[in-house]
Amino acid sequence: MTQNSNAKAKAKANAKANAKAKTKAKAKTNAKTNAKAKAKDKVKTKAKSKAKAKTNAKANAKDKAKAKS
Numbered sequence: 001m002t003q004n005s006n007a008k009a010k011a012k013a014n015a016k017a018n019a020k021a022k023t024k025a026k027a028k029t030n031a032k033t034n035a036k037a038k039a040k041d042k043v044k045t046k047a048k049s050k051a052k053a054k055t056n057a058k059a060n061a062k063d064k065a066k067a068k069s
Helices: 002-068
Strands: none
Touching: none
């Protein structure tokens, strides 16, 4: 009887440890994925603002030329 309950306790402890390890691994993966997504977003945002600045500069130049004439 004791042997059986020891095995049960061991199995329970193993299951708990495995679940904990799985959760930890998942959290690590999620953190990596989030970091990648953030970096991608940063690049996208930078490119977007660069394009916007270019467009604004063109518009300003047009306005200046219009104002001169």
